[in-house]
Amino acid sequence: SFSYSSFINEGIEERKLLFIPSGVSIKEFRPLPKIVEARSKRILNEKKLRILYVGKLSFQKGMWDMESILNKLGHKFEFKLIGPLTKEIKNFKKKLLTKAEFIPKQPQHDLPKWYSWADLFLFTSIQDGYAVVLAQAQASGLPIFATTNCAGPDIIKEGKTGHVFPIRNPEAFAEKLLWYNENRENLKKMSENVYKEFKPLDWSAIAQKFSEDCINIIKKKEKCI
Numbered sequence: 001s002f003s004y005s006s007f008i009n010e011g012i013e014e015r016k017l018l019f020i021p022s023g024v025s026i027k028e029f030r031p032l033p034k035i036v037e038a039r040s041k042r043i044l045n046e047k048k049l050r051i052l053y054v055g056k057l058s059f060q061k062g063m064w065d066m067e068s069i070l071n072k073l074g075h076k077f078e079f080k081l082i083g084p085l086t087k088e089i090k091n092f093k094k095k096l097l098t099k100a101e102f103i104p105k106q107p108q109h110d111l112p113k114w115y116s117w118a119d120l121f122l123f124t125s126i127q128d129g130y131a132v133v134l135a136q137a138q139a140s141g142l143p144i145f146a147t148t149n150c151a152g153p154d155i156i157k158e159g160k161t162g163h164v165f166p167i168r169n170p171e172a173f174a175e176k177l178l179w180y181n182e183n184r185e186n187l188k189k190m191s192e193n194v195y196k197e198f199k200p201l202d203w204s205a206i207a208q209k210f211s212e213d214c215i216n217i218i219k220k221k222e223k224c225i
Contacts, residue, residue, distance in 0.1 A: 001154050003129045018213050021154065022130035023206035028112055029139040035116050036141050036195050043119050043188045048078045049181055052118035052142070054111065054133045055125075057093075057102075058086040062124030062147065067092055068170035069124070073177060074099025082106055082114060115140035119187070120180075125150050126167050141195035143187065145173060161194045 004019050043049065057063050070079060079100035085093060093102055106114065115121075121137035121144045128150035137144055138155055144162035146152030156162040165172045180187040 002127075002149050002151065018210075020206065020210055020213070021201065022132050022135045022151070023201050023203040024132070024135040024139045026139060026200050026202045028109065029115065029136050030198075030200075031112070031116055031140055031195075036192070039116075039119060039141070039191055040188050043191065044184050048076065049177075049187070050117060050119045051077050051079045051122050051177070052114060052120070052137075053079075053081045053083075053122050053124075054114065054136070055083045055123075055131065056086065057081060057083050057089045059088055060126055061128070062126050062167070063089055063092055065124045065168060065170040065173070066122075067096060069122075069174050069177075070096050070099040072170075072174045076181060077177065080114070080117070082111075111136060112140065115142060118142055119191070120145065120177075121162075122173065123147065123150060123152065124167075124170070124173065130154075135201070138194060138198060139200075141191060141198070143190045143194055145176065157193075157197070161190060161197065 001019070004017060007017055008014065053066070055061055066081070073079075074096070080103060081100055082103040082105070084105045085102075096102075103114075115137060119142075121134075121142040123131065123134060123144065123146040125131065125147055126149060130151040134144060134146065134151050134155060138161075144152065144156055146156065146162065146164055147167045148164055149167050152162070152164045156164055158164060163176055165176075180190075
């Protein structure tokens with residue numbers, strides 16, 4: 001909806017737009033119940049919560065704000081950031097090697113193991129479309145903390161499956177992370193909510209919707225002619 005609204009705000013007529021969400025490979029990213037159970041136990045019992053980010057590491061993706069979060073919380077949580085680095089981020093990485101683990105871009109078939117490792121998914125992007133990693137994290141049963149300027153508002157049930165924050169507000173992310181660190185039962189419940197309430201939307205369903213929308217557009221044009 002963030003992308004959709006950007007066209008509306010620029011004066012594009014709604015009749016010229018299609019709203020199509022992103023799909024996910026259910027077979028690849030839907031975890032077994034034992035993985036969800038292990039996550040629940042880990043949230044309650046392990047000293048540090050595990051926080052994951054997947055995607056390009058760039059300022060557009062919110063790495064300036066991520067730096068602030070890591071500086072505040074790098075000693076209290078275990079952070080892993082997975083993805084390719086843009087040139088502007090090289091110094092960022094050097095300064096934060098003691099606060100987070102930086103992992104190069106991974107093949108998609110290897111990503112499920114990283115989602116299984118995590119307790120929570122963090123997405124600080126300043127502007128984004130759907131970002132397929134959000135669909136992957138949701139399918140993997142992870143609570144998502146994301147900004148308003150992506151698909152976060154479309155897939156997150158506020159306070160139940162995650163939280164949505166304004167862009168350029170790392171303090172809000174950090175404050176909420178600290179709260180859940182002190183209230184582990186709430187995070188465990190949120191994690192279980194994500195897994196139970198996930199509604200499968202795989203790529204075949206997205207393709208079907210796109211096909212139907214295109215056919216409807218063609219029919220409308222034929223009527224006008």
